[in-house]
Amino acid sequence: MSGFDMGVLADNLRAERVRARMSQKDVADAIGASPAAVQKWEAGESVPLIGSVYSLADLYGIGIDKLCGWNKAEQSAA
Secondary structure (H helix, E strand, C coil): CCCCCCHHHHHHHHHHHHHHCHHHHHHHHHHHCCCCHHHHHCCCCCCCCHHHHHHHHHHCCCCCHHHHHHHHHHHHHH
16 A cells, blocks of 8 residues: 555545535534635645545545555555
């Protein structure tokens, strides 16, 4: 398995928010974060806490593996 890539997470956070047709404020309100935090996560300027990652994945209806860009086949090979 390759290491954590904040750029992949940032891209996926933005893509999932857009897919859900939500604003950064909508997401922030839904998970109890600030809009500035959501903006920084999507820009790759800061890393969300693991609790926020779980909340975001739940909000978007996906697993954290997809949100983080982890491929299950890569994990099995490691």
